[in-house]
Amino acid sequence: MIESTLSVVEDVCRNVKCWKNGKMALRWTVTGLIEAEKLFKRIRGYRDLPLLIQALGRKKRGFQNIGEVA
Numbered sequence: 001m002i003e004s005t006l007s008v009v010e011d012v013c014r015n016v017k018c019w020k021n022g023k024m025a026l027r028w029t030v031t032g033l034i035e036a037e038k039l040f041k042r043i044r045g046y047r048d049l050p051l052l053i054q055a056l057g058r059k060k061r062g063f064q065n066i067g068e069v070a
Contacts, residue, residue, distance in 0.1 A: 008036035 009032030019025050 004039070005033070005036040008032055008039065 009029055012032035012035055013028045016028050019028075
């Protein structure tokens, strides 16, 4: 995933001939990331992520309570 993203950024930035300053380099990098984003696929079960976050929060609070009792 990361390699393919960086590959797209590299392809976009390959033809840039004049890098005037850091801001321009950042702009071209962001442009490459926006192009790479178009190729991203959704993770199966992404709609259930809020449920996972809630469950992990409950689990974390449970562990904190155990530490207080001991």
